[in-house]
Amino acid sequence: MPAPYLYDNHGRRINYLRLAVTDRCNLRCFYCMPEQGIRYLPREALLTYEEMARLLRILAGMGIDKVRITGGEPFVRRDMMDFLREISRLEKLKRINITTNGTLTAPLVPELKKLGIHSVNLSLDSLDPRRFFNITRRDVFHQVWETFETLLAHGIDTKINAVVMEGKNTEDIVPMAELTRHYPVSVRFIEEMPFNGEGSHYPVLTWNYRRVLSHLQEHYPGMEKIPDPPHSTSTNYRIPGYQGTVGIIAAYSRTFCGTCNRIRLTPKGMLKTCLYDDGVFNVRDILRAGATDEQIRDTFLQALGNRARDGWEAEKMRTFGVPVQESMATIGG
Ligand code: SAM
Numbered sequence: 001m002p003a004p005y006l007y008d009n010h011g012r013r014i015n016y017l018r019l020a021v022t023d024r025c026n027l028r029c030f031y032c033m034p035e036q037g038i039r040y041l042p043r044e045a046l047l048t049y050e051e052m053a054r055l056l057r058i059l060a061g062m063g064i065d066k067v068r069i070t071g072g073e074p075f076v077r078r079d080m081m082d083f084l085r086e087i088s089r090l091e092k093l094k095r096i097n098i099t100t101n102g103t104l105t106a107p108l109v110p111e112l113k114k115l116g117i118h119s120v121n122l123s124l125d126s127l128d129p130r131r132f133f134n135i136t137r138r139d140v141f142h143q144v145w146e147t148f149e150t151l152l153a154h155g156i157d158t159k160i161n162a163v164v165m166e167g168k169n170t171e172d173i174v175p176m177a178e179l180t181r182h183y184p185v186s187v188r189f190i191e192e193m194p195f196n197g198e199g200s201h202y203p204v205l206t207w208n209y210r211r212v213l214s215h216l217q218e219h220y221p222g223m224e225k226i227p228d229p230p231h232s233t234s235t236n237y238r239i240p241g242y243q244g245t246v247g248i249i250a251a252y253s254r255t256f257c258g259t260c261n262r263i264r265l266t267p268k269g270m271l272k273t274c275l276y277d278d279g280v281f282n283v284r285d286i287l288r289a290g291a292t293d294e295q296i297r298d299t300f301l302q303a304l305g306n307r308a309r310d311g312w313e314a315e316k317m318r319t320f321g322v323p324v325q326e327s328m329a330t331i332g333g
């Protein structure tokens with residue numbers, strides 16, 4: 001008998017897993033962690049590659065056909081490419097996507113292409129090396145840019161993620177939108193969330209999705225709304241005559257929760273059915289206690305049967321304190 005598909009208690013089919021393979025990172029992005037970094041998990045607390053591959057196999061049998069590998073920075077974990085090779089053999093997994101800061105990625109791109117990685121989200125918050133350094137606290141703009149060019153040269157579907165921050169990179173909004181003139185890339189502007197390991201940077205979010213949109217519309221009065229793909233977190237636009245597209249992700253305002261099809265596994269194996277919840281159960285612990293595949297399936301079904309309707313409800317149900325203050329690297333971005 002085939003395994004049951006994953007549905008939540010609101011009738012939403014879940015087919016997308018965001019898998020954070022590490023909480024470690026070689027950057028210190030202002031919006032993600034403090035300058036001194038975060039307290040990393042001990043190695044044995046992380047899910048092993050074998051554990052992650054087993055979970056992916058089980059979940060692929062329950063209808064998860066898309067996975068995003070994220071972190072922390074995925075490529076700082078040793079033997080990451082071996083893991084990608086292994087999971088690229090899972091037939092039921094139709095799409096493997098990766099989110100990366102691009103600092104170590106350029107030399108790996110030819111193999112990513114060979115493995116059939118479908119798309120790469122590259123985090124790049126400024127086109128100015130000085131502002132880039134001010135945000136990431138590392139002087140590696142040129143490595144990231146090389147990754148961008150290499151991804152495009154290899155024909156990998158590429159999206160740029162830029163978190164918009166008052167006083168840090170708002171002057172980059174138009175130049176980054178300009179990238180879509182000559183590059184077939186999707187540039188997505190993301191609202192900053194307070195997930196930086198130390199709490200909110202501002203009393204209110206001044207650059208929310210509405211402000212980013214009106215800023216773009218002022219510069220590009222002809223900018224057209226284009227249809228959003230199903231389950232898209234971004235609202236998408238095209239500037240007439242440009243090759244790429246521009247998107248805005250209301251990550252803090254949470255306008256897209258209604259059609260959410262995703263779950264997350266944090267680096268230590270905590271299942272999150274919403275970015276804003278505090279974790280539903282630790283998959284690693286049940287794996288290490290010797291659970292059978294069937295027991296693991298049942299635990300996922302149960303967890304999805306009690307899912308918050310949206311990010312606001314999930315946040316209200318938190319027991320670890322509101323607002324969320326963990327680093328995005330701990331949560332898995
Ligand atoms: N290290 C990789 C990277 O930076 O692309 C993957 C992990 S990172 C946590 C995943 C995504 O989360 C990045 O695109 C980053 O911009 C975004 N992110 C991190 N902290 C954020 C925050 N506080 N608000 C909004 N987006 C955030």
Ligand code: SF4
Binds near residue numbers: 072
């Ligand atoms: Fe590292 Fe990505 Fe967080 Fe920046 S956003 S500190 S690159 S995990």
